Amino acid sequence: MSAGRMEKTTRSPLAALRAALRISRRDALRTKGRSALIMTMIGLPVLAVSFMLTWQATGDLTELERVPLKLGSADARLTDTRAAVPIRQDDTGFWEARTGEPERPPRSGAEIQGLAGAGSRVIPMSRAFLEYRTGAAYGDAEAAEVDLRDPMTAGMFPLLGGRHPKSADEVAVTGPVEAAIGTTLRYTRDDLPKRVVGIVREQPHEYGRTIIGLPGSLLPAGTEAERFWLLDAPEPVTWEETLRLNREGLAVLSRAVLEDPPATGDGPRDALAPFPETGRTEGLLLAGLSVTLLVIEVALLAGPAFAVGLRRRRRELALVAAQGGSARHLKLVVLADGLTLGLAGSALGALLGIGAARVAASVVGVWPDGGLGPFEVPVGRIALTVALGVFSGVAAAVVPAVQAGRTSPAAVLADRRVRPRDRAGWPLLGLALLAAGTGATVHGIRAETTWVIGGAVLGLLGLVLLTPLLVRLADRPAGGLPLPLRLAVRDAARNRGRTAPAVVAVMAAAAAFGTVAVVIAGAERSRVESYRPSYPLGATAVYGDDVTEDSWKKIRPIIEQALPGVPLVEAYQPVDADGRIVHFDPMEGRCNDCAISVGPLGELPAGGPGLLRFLLGRTDPAAEAALAEGKAVIFNPEAVRGGKVRLRASAQGMSDSAVPKQITLPATTAIVRGASMVLGVVPVPALAEVGLKARLHHLIVDPAVARPTPEQERRFNAPVRAVTPNVAVHVERGVLANPPDETLNLWIMAAVASVVMLGGTFTAAGLALADARSDLATLSAVGARPWTWQAVAAGQALFIAGFGAPLGLLAGLVPGFALTLQRDVQMGRWREVGLNGVPIERSEAVLAVPWPVFLAVGLVLPLAAALIAALSARTKVTLTRRIA
Template sequence: MSAVLVALRLARRNAWRSRGRSALIMVMIGLPVLVITAMLTLAATMSVSPREGLVAELGAADALLMQAPEGTVLRQEPNGTSWSGGGEGATVPRRAAAEVGALLGPGSRLIPFDAGVLQLGSERVEALRTDLRDPLTKGMRTLSEGRLPAAAREVAVTSAFGLRPGDLLRPSGAAPLTVVGVVEHPNRPSLRQVVGPDLPLASVNEFWSPRENGTGWLADTAEPVSWTRVSALNSAGLYVTSRAMMTDPRSRARDSGFDVQSTVGIGTMVIMVVLVTVLLAGPAFAVGLRRRRRELAEIAAQGGSAAHLRTIVVADGLLLGGAATFVATVLGIGAGTLGAPIMARWGGQVGPPEVPWPPVLAVAALGLLTGIVAALVPAVQAARQNSAAVLAGRTPAVADRPGWPLAGAALVLAGLGATVVARRQPGSVWVLASAVLVLLGLVVLTPWLVRCTGRLAGRLRLPLRMSVRDAVRHRSRTASAVAAVMAVTATVVAVGIGTYSEYMDQRNAYTSARPTGMLAIWAGNIGDPAWSRLRAEAARQLPGVPLAAGYQVKDAKGHRYALRYTVRWNGTRTRRTAAVGDQTLLRLLQGRHDPQAAAALASGKAVVFDPAALRDGKLALRASSTSGPARKLDVPAVLATPADEHQGGALLPRALVEQAGFATAERQLYAMYRPSANSTLARDLAKVTPRVTVASEEGYRNMPDPAPGLWRWLGGALVLVVGGTLAATRLAAADMRPERATMVAIGAPPRMSRAVVAGQALYISGLGALVGLLAGTVTGLALTRPMTTRGAGDPATIAIPWPFLVAVVIGLPVLASAAALITRARLPLARRLL
């Protein structure tokens, strides 16, 4: 035990003596720990459990009861909730509060609590219709400015609106609302919500959701509303959320069981983090070993055993790894805790500060283990060094192990075979796990690759020749740096190819039933007079713009129907709604006049733009409605060419639809017109009727560009590659000090010495980048299949981001070499042994 304490004391003194190198090692070990700890803490803090969100949902009430649409079958259980059936929520009559109070028992008190949306021009925002002054709503929303609404037409808004007391809100089809207060949601600072006792909530045509829309009540009950009373309330059409249910242990989420893919993914990530960190920190530990060779040789000469020397070097990793892990863990917890409220203001939710100690401590242990593992190879080298040769000032020769290249080749072949099998599996985690085998095999092969490439040194100019020969002579130091660069480059190249291929696949998968630049105006269930006013207003707002009419489909009972068909587009099953119109709309959809398509439409045939949707000259349609029975239709159709490459869809003539037993009514307008960014068209049309939707087709430009993400990956690779290369170059400069001193003594200019050092950086980063390119390309091509395919018959999309790869494979070595040129070249004369 005393030997360990002495080793730690020596490690502390050595770390303080070489503060720059110690800081570099701590950054390399601590940075992954800091990032992962911050992400874990951030995720835990931003995850709000049902108990943590109880006040925001219930306030001080005992229960919240939301009325389900008429005909809905509700069934709530501790392990989940299900409901089925029901019609449109807007047509459901409100249940009387007295009836609900009778179900809850004597002594119950209820206040209205309605959730929905408020139509503000073309924007829909969340809204609550309740009285925030009532004690039952205490804590549900916190007043930060002004006062709580008390009278009709008074509202409070959340701070995300940016409004102040005294401002006005103008809902569509209703009188203006006066903002009298600003409130905060306890867990969602980015929420845009309006709260008031008398809000004109807009009708919601979407599926009913008990937490998003519907009428209900907050209840103060004499007895807790437990699970034993839920069945009776569900039978009455009431969805229940109660304090007693939330605090019941049975309501906690059940463990989903062992997930093989998640476990493999976590294991792969851990191996990659440890591998890259060890390879990057290894040269820095080797620098310390080179500087301490004489000290260790003196300890061995005075009776120190090989175990003592190993303990001394491993103590460096234990001390620096432990210090880096401790500092990184503290900083990561602080960053995650402080960053959660900031991230929540951009979107999401935030709860009380929470640290997931088991995974955080596991990450800390991983960081400590990384420091120890990074020091193991230098420790073994220290135990095997020739003390006599070191004390005499001679550099010990490095002996190769003949079995290592065979082992590395076996690992690479096994990894390639596993990659071929993994690319056929769902999910990309298996490909990444197979890539780890390839990388481990290449790491083992790196010393052999360094020795083989060293045979080309004789054909190089003097500075590069000296650099390459020195790198080959010190293969243990060079191989670690080359392997680190290789691992980082392979990871970045694989991610780049996979991400860019996925982007191109999504871009190619983009499809629309309308050409780019088309404006669509759709009306809901309104009468003919309201439609006439809306059409006139649209023509006034768009002077000189030709408008093509589209038609709404209804059955004899007035139920609205949608005529849809399903087609596979770029491997994805896509459901389209067929439009109903005449030749004017056909000309807009095709971007030109097509005599054959126009003749087919006039003869009563459908015009289809999806070749895969046609079967024997027929188009299979499904007529579906939210309130009527579904029907299947097979209509005659012809194929035509659309205006855009990514456009699909179908156009049906009115006569064909009416022959199928449906009625048509003009309720849609189409035009080739692109509104400006500050256009008020949607707001102006909503003044005529709130049941209007305005949409403009913008094309695939809405797809997110992967370039920012790829360049961020390049930035991370730049830090790792340049940092690891400079650490190895610094070691090389220290090892080559006698040679460089001799060069200075015989009159070599300083630029020659700098060129030798830069040659080391170019060799290390260039060889690592080249091998990493090969490994990353194999993995990236394998990733394209699980990332871009959606079925057995869907081919993979392969896209290569050439500028990104050039920047990684060529730009990074050039930058590393340029950074190495800054190395100080002037050295004093050194004593040489003859």
């Protein structure tokens, strides 16, 4: 650039920007590898976010997009609210009426037709859930009664095969029902038969299994169902027409209203919402903090590449400065790099993300050919994502731009390396931010989550400012290291502008992973400690509250056939004359301000010696003799006074104002090991003496007698549940029998975090090797072997990953523990005891560290990075002539 042209650019900021962009574009084309690397670092997060935003927008159906699913080709859908007074509704059909008013009888189809007006036509439609037989058991399905032959239903359930039902004994089903055309489908527990004549497509985001029949042909009498009418009107159903029908107690979902919603104040949604939206401010703060963390991470990953690019261009920048360019112009050139590459990378990432979402949507299928809605690109949110990507690119170039402004033309043109100067105030500011972040995080334990996340962001910024000092201090003990490692450490310390951002990027990814990992580990440990077994380990229980005597007569032979010769322990629940379950509360020996765990057997089950042996885990002849004499066996000695136990009884369903009666039973005591979730056992005849009944509630297989094999469980599980929907089968396997997927999720997150950390590590290590070609040439000139260069590469990767990953994991412990403690503090502290008065051990705060995953990320990952860097390093160095 000539002096004349530079003089012109100094007069106009816009001209200076154009010149800087032109220089940046030419440099990006000249150094394609570095430019592609920076664009990848910036574009990958934009690609991922754009894909997720597009996928979510495509998958989420708006109310207007749901019109074909809810209305077909009808103009509106009318719902009889049975409200005795006018109702209010919003544009989506959500309605409310004054509470406390009596309901009126439902309107007939003729009355609905009359309210719809002249020239209109209505057809009924009903939806409810029912059961249908699937082999030996029953499954749930949604039943819809509507005439699919009517033009108004076009688009609701597209026909895939066969035809629509024409008579009352015919149905159409969706694919998940797994019923072929021509087969007989049996539904409800009465096994009512229907012939399948058609297969229709299920509606996205709705219950997949659906059975469709003609109106009045599918739902048994008395079934609670959602009933409405589809309306074909001569004119569009406007908002004014909707308000008229609201005065008659009809809620309206209108196609015309959805396409042209009413103005605010004519029925706004927020005025009708029964539950006000909460947490919106906190959600916005969390979103803002998450975006901030993302921008910081991207900027740190791309920062080293800009730093290396600055050193490669320092002669060009020195020439610009020598011809009259000011420090502002030099900074502008480097910032233009961030703007150019950030815009190119973000735009390319957004286009690739949208394209990937389009390909994925075509594979899954959009409605009506698949389970997604119409393909939709959220232009506004993706544009904001691109803007964030561009901002990340510019932010990544800020520090190199500041360094460029301090370029000494004389030193650069004389080929003298200028050592970076550390700002004396930066470490102090970093310590202050770190302390403030830690304080905010600790405060967040008893406050909102935003305090914890905000504190983590402040702490990360503090570490960003402290890392250059830490990297420089790491150079001091490097003298005792082998030569390759000593070269790597000292090169990293000398080029802190390149090393520090890479270390912080690895540190930030490790800290984010460490925080989430600690929270998940704490939740898992809390789940283990708070688990309360329903029965002794290994027990098999078949139980139900509303199982009739006839159903038990069918269930017992099924179990006995699957477990021949195994006795079944019977447990009864006390009920009143109306069949309501009675709960017992001991008058003596109660624990005040305690949380008491009660299992499915209830507080005081009724039964015989078998039930007592099952609950005690041993044979107690004295207790069994007392039980045979009609005495209750109580596990809490404090509850028995003078050979009797006084109980406060309350029947389920009684009003709060009802005074629970008290009963007194003769009782003895028995000691059970540990905390018990039952108060004891009462003999069945004793309930009759106090005016109560005993209803069979449990059939139990005592694990001390037999433990069913998985094959035996399979043989009676489905047939038992096929007898009645009110019965359940439970095999007590303990808390670890069905562990959640959290362990797998932890390793998946560790893999994702490792990819980010390895990417930052290899980027910085590769740039360091490229920047150190002259040093490597010197080593080669004095006889260094190729493995020395590989060792240097391994040392570069080991220093970055080994410095950043462990420090990041340690930093993640603070917000991770804070979030875990926050959960425990918000849950409150209480004393938990069994019904026998024995305390249940419970930690006040459950803190856990997943050490295997931490060791893999903090120790194995740096070693793996070093090994990969060594294997991939170039071993051939081209010697260059140097001028002394």
